[in-house]
Amino acid sequence: MRMNKDFFAGARGAMPILIGVIPFAMISGVAAVSVGLTFFETVGMSVIVFAGASQLAVFQLMSTGSPWIIMVLTAWVINLRFTMYSATLAPYLQKLSAWQKALLAYMLSDQAFGISLSHFVTNEQVNHRWYYFGAALTIWVAWQISAIIGALLGALVPSSWGFDFAFPLSFMALMFGALRDYPTVLAALVGGIIAVLAKGLPYNIGLVLAICLGIAAGYLAEDLNTRQGASR
Amino acid sequence: MSAELKWLLFVAIGLGTFLLRFLFIYLFGKIAIPDWLRRALRFVPAAALAALVFPALTHPAGHLDLSLHNFRLLAGLGGAIVAWKTRNVLLTILVGMMLLWILEMVFGI
Numbered sequence: 300m301r302m303n304k305d306f307f308a309g310a311r312g313a314m315p316i317l318i319g320v321i322p323f324a325m326i327s328g329v330a331a332v333s334v335g336l337t338f339f340e341t342v343g344m345s346v347i348v349f350a351g352a353s354q355l356a357v358f359q360l361m362s363t364g365s366p367w368i369i370m371v372l373t374a375w376v377i378n379l380r381f382t383m384y385s386a387t388l389a390p391y392l393q394k395l396s397a398w399q400k401a402l403l404a405y406m407l408s409d410q411a412f413g414i415s416l417s418h419f420v421t422n423e424q425v426n427h428r429w430y431y432f433g434a435a436l437t438i439w440v441a442w443q444i445s446a447i448i449g450a451l452l453g454a455l456v457p458s459s460w461g462f463d464f465a466f467p468l469s470f471m472a473l474m475f476g477a478l479r480d481y482p483t484v485l486a487a488l489v490g491g492i493i494a495v496l497a498k499g500l501p502y503n504i505g506l507v508l509a510i511c512l513g514i515a516a517g518y519l520a521e522d523l524n525t526r527q528g529a530s531r
Numbered sequence: 532m533s534a535e536l537k538w539l540l541f542v543a544i545g546l547g548t549f550l551l552r553f554l555f556i557y558l559f560g561k562i563a564i565p566d567w568l569r570r571a572l573r574f575v576p577a578a579a580l581a582a583l584v585f586p587a588l589t590h591p592a593g594h595l596d597l598s599l600h601n602f603r604l605l606a607g608l609g610g611a612i613v614a615w616k617t618r619n620v621l622l623t624i625l626v627g628m629m630l631l632w633i634l635e636m637v638f639g640i
Contacts, residue, residue, distance in 0.1 A: 359583060376575065380572060382552075383569065386569070404557070464627065471607070471627075490578035510582045
């Protein structure tokens with residue numbers, strides 16, 4: 300039973316990373332309750348969206364009273380990275396029905412992507428679909444249980460603790476993880492500074508503008524680097 | 532925000548996010564991801580996260596405040612050092628929140 304073996308190998312591969320997944324999911328549950336979501340809404344969002352960073356971003360925008368469409372756009376932009384994961388994993392997740400592909404795609408997370416890809420690169424003799432399914436399902440289950448626990452705990456955290464400050468702090472740690480070279484640092488600086496300067500614009504549209512300009516700055520910097528490298 | 536609008540928000544974000552996850556797994560072999568898009572996507576996390584972090588520190592009460600009375604800015608800078616050195620989400624939250632509470636206790640009203 301090759302398939303089962305690889306499913307459990309994927310589940311085992313996901314175990315170490317749960318140390319990071321569980322507290323992050325619990326924080327997102329606490330955060331949801333702190334911005335006024337009910338327990339049922341918290342769990343519903345966690346299952347429907349299942350993308351922690353974008354959920355936290357929506358909570359931050361809810362707490363500052365941003366318009367609906369800005370929340371949706373911001374969440375989509377933050378989740379654009381999934382297209383990269385999806386394109387990279389696609390060759391390994393073929394020979395499946397559209398429904399099976401849809402299920403595996405729904406469970407895609409930063410961690411499932413990272414674990415599966417690093418395993419596939421070093422191990423050729425593996426059933427990719429079952430390994431990925433094992434890892435992704437383990438992370439999904441751990442995330443949902445932890446989010447539920449967080450939502451229950453959230454009711455115990457008084458708002459005077461300033462727990463909303465946990466949003467920018469968690470984004471900060473994720474942001475430094477995304478700074479890999481000079482163009483990504485420039486993208487972050489431009490995105491951050493434009494967001495500060497454009498804070499006064501109506502409907503919080505400055506946020507979307509800042510993200511777009513940050514991406515453009517990084518793209519152009521890399522473009523310029525490559526051209527200089529080529530002409531040298 | 533009404534309950535209906537909240538659920539509509541979750542479904543809109545969830546559907547869009549699902550399509551982002553599903554698109555290239557489903558279309559594999561039928562369409563290739565264009566090179567310029569792949570390169571631009573690389574900068575999304577850095578730009579988006581910074582755009583969320585910076586104003587949260589500089590505009591804690593909705594207006595620009597770069598003074599020493601802005602405890603969130605000070606605690607955030609402390610948290611940034613931890614984030615930079617460790618990239619650990621939990622540790623950054625822990626240190627940043629502690630700094631904020633200490634500043635508020637010692638210098639707050």
